[in-house]
Amino acid sequence: MSASSKLWALPATKVLAKFRTKELSPVDYLTALTERIEAKDPDIGAVTEILPEATASARDAERFYLRTRADDLDDILAMRPLVGLPVIAKEKHAIVGHTLTQGLLHERRTIADRDAAVIRRIRDAGGYIHARSTSPEFSCATVTHSPMWGVTRNPWNPDLSPGGSSGGSGAALAAGFAPLATASDIAGSTRLPAAFTGTVGFKAPYGRIPGAPPLSADWYRGDGPMARTVADTALLARVMVGLDPSDAATIDSPDYLAGSDRTPAEVVESLRGLRVAVCLRLGDFPVGDDIIRNTRAVAAALSFAEAEVEEIEVPWTSERLFETAATHFGAILAPAMRAATAGHEDTLADYTLQFMIDAEAVAARRSLYEGLVMEAEIQAELTTAMAGFDVLLTPTSAVAALQADASYLDGIRIGADGIGREGEGAGLRLEHYWQAHMTVPFNICNRVPVVNVPSGMADCGIPTGVQVVGRPFDDRTAFTVASAIELLRPWTGLAPE
Secondary structure: OOHHHOHHHOOHHHHHHHHHOOOOOHHHHHHHHHHHHHHHHHHHOOEEEEOOOHHHHHHHHHHHHHHOOHHHHHHHHHHOOOOOOEEEEEOOOOOOOOEOOOOOHHHOOOEOOOOOHHHHHHHHOOOEEEEEEOOOHHHOOOOOEEOOOEEOOEOOEOOEOOOOOOHHHHHHHHHOOOOEEEEEOOOOOOHHHHHHHOOEEEEOOOOOOOOOOOHHHOOOOOEEEEEOOHHHHHHHHHHHOOOEOOEOOOOOOOOOOOOOOOOHHHHHHOOOOOEEEEOOOOOOOOOOHHHHHHHHHHHHHHHHOOOEEEEOOOOOOHHHHHHHHHHHHHHOHHHHHHHHHOOOHHHOOHHHHHHHHHHHHHHHHOOHHHHHHHHHHHHHHHHHHHOOOOEEEEEOEOOOEEEOOOOOOOOEEEOOOOEEEOOOOOOEEEOOHHHHEOOOHHHHOOOOOEEEEEEEEOOOOOEEEEEEEEOOOOHHHHHHHHHHHHHHOOOOOOOOO
């Protein structure tokens, strides 16, 4: 049987189309996903639980499609565009009546008394949560393992990580457990798993999508969507955005991405004359040859479609970006983590303890105001670099892969195969493994939208990704270019069987 004939392999947009024509039952679709999880997740470890109430939601959707006249569907689905679609939720996104642990053992009996804003919006749009996905403790690592849930593995290569912190969502999508997933991003936690699993992830501009207070006030962070296609990611993004009384930072987003549902020919035609800046190393990031090759191939495809593509440089260093971000985390996130884990330090993962120590050490050398000065410099440099361009194209990670069970407590060693490893040996060594990722500058400059799309295969056998960075709040152009890349360089979105 071909992958396209397997229900779990269908993208969300095709599933919705089949629901409308009654070619596919929402109950049968949920059954296919559940069976897929039960068969494959023991080897991947991406799912924390399957929600039994999902069956009732699928039955309700089936009745809706059977009873609603075709003439009425357009109006109803315009207001509730996810009717019948199951979504896998990152466990940090609260679901009323279910545990809310963020991977912390001492929170395993904590029950959420309300839905997170993004969960509520999925429900309001007619979708439902059928399963929940893993993350590292407190979403503070770019690998996904914890004492709570064990090791989450990359479906492309189980020895390697799907990234983090939304690694469970990325692995679940690539394995065919769901068509859509929720994610979050404070330093790359959506984009890195998308890159490592060959999926699509969107980091929205700060304020576009509501989060949970008090950390929703942290201007580095943001919740968002992941999927296997750009269109599916945009579908979920449209549902998530907009003002919300629970988050004072949210901004109005009327008619979000309206008019972006264009034909493939129109998408490619829109590239003509578009100005694309390409930055291969973002200063001095040690980008692997395979990642540079794949990024240049994406740029060449855009150029072939008559976009105006130009390579640029930025005056950044990975050390400076890390110091800037660590100052921020040491002033905001580390104190939040200390408060949430006080008295339970002996149950924490080693990387959680190390994150707090590292962030606090940097913050001890520099005030939050001094960190803001550094942030302002980086923001101005990005503005200068993007002047005259519509988007910036850059790799998502300099390192091609991380080991699935590693914690990287003492830096990272990048071997000739592009895999980042722990300990001594041959290869380039970086003081902190976050210096191998190229995502954090766009959290420092967190009014820019970023869409990760697959760029090809790394030499080590897992996917690589590129970031399509838009100008502040110009989400539509970022999605348009991401859609064009997907058309010009088609990608499966699913790991091989």
